[in-house]
Amino acid sequence: MTQTTNPLVFLEALHQEIQQTKYGQQPAELYDPISYIMNLGGKRMRPLLTLMAAYLFGDNWRKALKPAVAVEVFHNFTLMHDDIMDQAPLRRGQPTVHEKWNHNIAILSGDVMLVNAYELLLDVETPYLKKVLARFNRTAAEVCEGQQFDMNFETRWDVSEDEYIEMIKLKTSVLLGFALELGSIIAGADDVESQRLREGGINIGLGFQLKDDLLDVYGDPAKFGKQVGGDIIANKKTFLLIEALQQSGGALKNELIGWLSATEFDKQEKVQAVTAIYDQLGIRQLTEARINDFFTRGFANFEQLSVDPARKALLLDFTEQLIGRES
Amino acid sequence: MTQTTNPLVFLEALHQEIQQTKYGQQPAELYDPISYIMNLGGKRMRPLLTLMAAYLFGDNWRKALKPAVAVEVFHNFTLMHDDIMDQAPLRRGQPTVHEKWNHNIAILSGDVMLVNAYELLLDVETPYLKKVLARFNRTAAEVCEGQQFDMNFETRWDVSEDEYIEMIKLKTSVLLGFALELGSIIAGADDVESQRLREGGINIGLGFQLKDDLLDVYGDPAKFGKQVGGDIIANKKTFLLIEALQQSGGALKNELIGWLSATEFDKQEKVQAVTAIYDQLGIRQLTEARINDFFTRGFANFEQLSVDPARKALLLDFTEQLIGRES
Numbered sequence: 001m002t003q004t005t006n007p008l009v010f011l012e013a014l015h016q017e018i019q020q021t022k023y024g025q026q027p028a029e030l031y032d033p034i035s036y037i038m039n040l041g042g043k044r045m046r047p048l049l050t051l052m053a054a055y056l057f058g059d060n061w062r063k064a065l066k067p068a069v070a071v072e073v074f075h076n077f078t079l080m081h082d083d084i085m086d087q088a089p090l091r092r093g094q095p096t097v098h099e100k101w102n103h104n105i106a107i108l109s110g111d112v113m114l115v116n117a118y119e120l121l122l123d124v125e126t127p128y129l130k131k132v133l134a135r136f137n138r139t140a141a142e143v144c145e146g147q148q149f150d151m152n153f154e155t156r157w158d159v160s161e162d163e164y165i166e167m168i169k170l171k172t173s174v175l176l177g178f179a180l181e182l183g184s185i186i187a188g189a190d191d192v193e194s195q196r197l198r199e200g201g202i203n204i205g206l207g208f209q210l211k212d213d214l215l216d217v218y219g220d221p222a223k224f225g226k227q228v229g230g231d232i233i234a235n236k237k238t239f240l241l242i243e244a245l246q247q248s249g250g251a252l253k254n255e256l257i258g259w260l261s262a263t264e265f266d267k268q269e270k271v272q273a274v275t276a277i278y279d280q281l282g283i284r285q286l287t288e289a290r291i292n293d294f295f296t297r298g299f300a301n302f303e304q305l306s307v308d309p310a311r312k313a314l315l316l317d318f319t320e321q322l323i324g325r326e327s
Numbered sequence: 328m329t330q331t332t333n334p335l336v337f338l339e340a341l342h343q344e345i346q347q348t349k350y351g352q353q354p355a356e357l358y359d360p361i362s363y364i365m366n367l368g369g370k371r372m373r374p375l376l377t378l379m380a381a382y383l384f385g386d387n388w389r390k391a392l393k394p395a396v397a398v399e400v401f402h403n404f405t406l407m408h409d410d411i412m413d414q415a416p417l418r419r420g421q422p423t424v425h426e427k428w429n430h431n432i433a434i435l436s437g438d439v440m441l442v443n444a445y446e447l448l449l450d451v452e453t454p455y456l457k458k459v460l461a462r463f464n465r466t467a468a469e470v471c472e473g474q475q476f477d478m479n480f481e482t483r484w485d486v487s488e489d490e491y492i493e494m495i496k497l498k499t500s501v502l503l504g505f506a507l508e509l510g511s512i513i514a515g516a517d518d519v520e521s522q523r524l525r526e527g528g529i530n531i532g533l534g535f536q537l538k539d540d541l542l543d544v545y546g547d548p549a550k551f552g553k554q555v556g557g558d559i560i561a562n563k564k565t566f567l568l569i570e571a572l573q574q575s576g577g578a579l580k581n582e583l584i585g586w587l588s589a590t591e592f593d594k595q596e597k598v599q600a601v602t603a604i605y606d607q608l609g610i611r612q613l614t615e616a617r618i619n620d621f622f623t624r625g626f627a628n629f630e631q632l633s634v635d636p637a638r639k640a641l642l643l644d645f646t647e648q649l650i651g652r653e654s
Contacts, residue, residue, distance in 0.1 A: 024468060030475040081438060085431040104412040104478060107434060111408060112471040114441055119464040122457060130449060130456060137446040141351060144439040148357040151431060 007318055010051040010061070014044055017065045018072065023116050033097045033109040034116070037076045040092045045322055046179040047072045052315050053183025053197055056307045063125070064186045067132070070120035071179045074136075077113035078143055080106055085151065114140075128185050135185075139178040146171025153237050157245070164242050165206065173205030193305055200301030204319060207294030211323065213238035214287045217275055229271030235260050239290070240283050244274075247281045295323060334645055337378040337388070341371055344392045345399065350443050360424040360436040361443070364403045367419045372649055373506040374399045379642050380510025380524055383634045390452070391513045394459070397447035398506045401463075404440035405470055407433055412478065441467075455512050462512075466505040473498025480564050484572070491569050492533065500532030520632055527628030531646060534621030538650065540565035541614045544602055556598030562587050566617070567610050571601075574608045622650060 023034040047068035054064035082088075083096040084106050090096060098106035124132045149167040153159045180197035189197075216231040217240060231238050248256055256277050259270055278284060302319070305312055350361040374395035381391035409415075410423040411433050417423060425433035451459045476494040480486045507524035516524075543558040544567060558565050575583055583604050586597055605611060629646070632639055 024472070027472060027475045027479055029479060030472060081434055085434060105475075107408055107412060108471055108475055108478075111438075111441065112468055114438065115464055115467045115471070118445060118460065119468075122460055122464070126453070126457060130453060133445065133449055133460075137442055137449070140442045141439055141446075144435055144442070145351070145354060145357060148354045148432075148435055151435075152354055152356060 005055060005061075005314070007048075007052075007314060010048055010055075011044070013062065013065060014047050014051065014068060017069050018044075021069055021073075021120070024112065029101065029105055030109055030112055033080070033101055033105060034073075034076075034113055036100070037080055037091070037097055038073070040094055042092065043322075044072060046075055046175060048318070049176065049179040049201065050183040052318060053180040053189075054187040055183075056197075056305065056311050056315060057184055057187035057189045057193070061183070061187070063123075064183050066120045066123035067182055067186060068179075070117045070123075070136075071175070071182065073113055073120060074117040074140065075175060077110050077117065078147070080110040080113065082147060084110075085147070124186060128188075132182060132185055135178060135181060139174050142170045142174045146174075159237055159242055161239070161242055161246065164237070164239060168209045169202060169206060172209050173202045176205035176208075177201035193307075196301050196304050200298045203294045203298030203301060204323065207291045207298065208323060210239050210287060210291045210294065213240055214284070214291065217278060218284055229267070229275070232271050232274045233267050240278055240287055243283050243286055244278055244281055247283070247286075248277070252277060252280065332382060332388075332641070334375075334379075334641060337375055337382075338371070340389065340392060341374050341378065341395060344396050345371075348396055348400075348447070351439065356428065356432055357436055357439060360407070360428055360432060361400075361403075361440055363427070364407055364418070364424055365400070367421055369419065370649075371399060373402055373502060375645070376503065376506040376528065377510040379645060380507040381514040382510075383524075383632065383638050383642060384511060384514035384516045384520070388510070388514070390450075391510050393447045393450035394509055394513060395506075397444045397450075397463075398502070398509065400440055400447060401444040401467065402502060404437050404444060405474070407437040407440065409474060411437075412474070451513060455515075459509060459512055462505060462508060466501050469497045469501045473501075486564055486569055488566070488569055488573065491564070491566060495536045496529060496533060499536050500529045503532035503535075504528035520634070523628050523631055527625045530621045530625030530628060531650065534618045534625065535650060537566050537614060537618045537621065540567055541611070541618065544605060545611055556594070556602070559598045559601045560594050567605055567614055570610050570613055571605055571608055574610070574613075575604065579604060579607065 018038060021038075023038075024031040050064050050068035050071055051061050054061040079091060080097050083091055084098045084103055088096050089099055094100075096106070097109060101109075118133075118136075121132060121136060122129070146167055146169070149163075150171055153164070153167065177198040178201070180201040181194045184194045184197050213231065216236075216238065217229065219228055221228045227233075230236075231241075235241075244256060245253070256274065259265070259274055259277075262270070299316065299319070302312065302316055345365060348365075350365075351358040377391050377395035377398055378388050381388040406418060407424050410418055411425045411430060415423050416426055421427075423433070424436060428436075445460075445463075448459060448463060449456070473494055473496070476490075477498055480491070480494065504525040505528070507528040508521045511521040511524050540558065543563075543565065544556065546555055548555045554560075557563075558568075562568075571583060572580070583601065586592070586601055586604075589597070626643065626646070629639065629643055
């Protein structure tokens with residue numbers, strides 16, 4: 001196996017497959033929101049990982065196309081329902097489904113999206129179908145568990161680092177792990193290799209989420225898509241805040257709690273003050289160390305794969321790009 | 328095949344299987360509502376039909392137990408989400424999940440219930456798995472379509488009889504059809520027999536739903552579990568109201584529309600007045616004729632099955648009991 005495919009070939013094939021996918025016809029209120037959210041864009045990183053994982057083990061990665069779209073449909077189903085629960089007005093700069101239509105439509109369209117994801121997974125060849133579905137069921141349940149833990153954490157001030165890592169693992173990382181595992185199973189990889197890809201995906205996903213937390217505070221406003229400090233303003237329980245609550249004591253902890261309890265405040269002043277507390281506690285360095293640790297573990301998982309080096313390099317390059325080591 | 332099982336054996340095995348079913352552990356907020364709604368009771372008619380359908384084609388109906396529970400879990404998932412959409416405070420006399428917990432928990436618990444239903448279906452033996460899942464996916468999507476049509480109809484006054492029948496077919500009847508089809512597929516029945524069972528289930532389901540509409544107006548208050556006239560008070564678009572709107576004209580239609588438009592009224596007076604309009608139009612007889620037509624078709628579908636007569640009689644008896652021909 002020496003043939004190396006340009007990563008753009010995967011992306012083009014994926015875009016074409018997504019455009020061809022039919023979710024259903026009538027009633028329009030049920031199916032239009034699915035096309036809408038699927039066309040809001042995004043990096044499509046999960047289905048791309050599925051295709052790249054399949055390519056590691058053979059040339060016929062195109063048979064992973066429909067299952068790859070299943071992962072993307074499932075991901076967008078979780079976004080549609082999470083946006084209701086979080087009362088989010090916008091998704092990728094556009095109105096969320098429950099805002100553009102209504103709550104009931106967002107619930108029901110989401111439900112049928114989950115069914116659509118299962119239907120797309122039925123494209124998996126019979127010898128692999130039961131295994132894929134069992135792994136998907138477990139992953140889907142874990143994603144729901146992660147979302148529930150996240151909601152539970154909103155009203156708790158004693159969330160530990162371990163609890164937080166477990167929550168983001170369930171809510172976001174296991175799906176990256178599954179996306180990779182899925183591609184490898186379809187391509188006939190053995191369990192050891194599939195497991196390595198899954199573990200690698202989870203580690204990369206964990207680093208990815210912590211980096212998101214970090215960039216909210218320390219990101220370059222010119223590069224970061226969202227308002228810097230948004231999590232601080234909203235008291236969002238990020239890795240940084242949880243660490244700061246655990247690491248601080250005395251006057252500094254009181255100052256932090258004061259900002260968290262304040263109901264009226266100048267937003268910029270709060271962001272600056274809380275960032276200063278993070279700085280004093282060395283939260284940035286601590287978070288960066290954890291991010292690097294997860295990324296290093298993830299790359300080590302991928303390095304261990306017994307596959308053609310050129311194909312492995314493709315996955316490693318794509319992952320480097322994804323995690324944006326430069327920024 | 329002459330061994331005939333007492334129907335209670337199915338019910339006991341089913342109850343035991345439901346009690347043994349594990350939905351998940353943590354977080355409790357996610358999984359407790361599933362046990363709660365599954366334990367609210369109900370006639371369990373869908374999973375019982377699955378078991379009876381399997382028994383028609385062989386003695387090993389117990390291998391249909393987990394898939395039968397999958398149908399019951401799916402049905403209760405739809406109830407959990409429908410109750411949010413309908414803002415229903417009570418389900419079987421107990422607080423609905425979104426009332427007892429909250430909306431977000433009802434959305435997310437419902438989501439994981441749908442995943443649980445798929446997990447239970449994975450118990451189907453490999454040769455039948457893909458077929459069962461394809462049929463389940465179609466059925467699940469149809470149930471969502473039916474619920475969306477039902478919500479669309481709330482704001483329309485020109486719903487035709489055909490549209491209404493199609494809506495209740497999707498929303499409630501296809502799942503009865505699938506429950507029967509499922510049992511037969513698992514037991515190795517051929518497509519012709521499975522199709523007959525499915526058709527029969529749909530016809531019985533349609534009659535069943537129209538009978539529910541009828542009993543709201545003409546039921547015996549002592550036997551009917553709900554308030555007689557509740558649909559009239561709420562302007563619910565039932566088969567009776569749709570027929571009355573189509574059949575009436577002139578002064579009678581104006582009187583009916585007057586009651587539908589009234590914002591302040593004596594409930595008992597409205598129920599009596601609308602019932603009197605139905606009486607004048609012969610809506611009761613017309614509805615009874617349609618119910619009998621659907622039931623007759625359903626029994627004819629079942630009669631055509633090429634199975635052991637004693638086992639067929641068991642299904643026919645159970646169906647008679649279910650539709651309560653006596654009341």
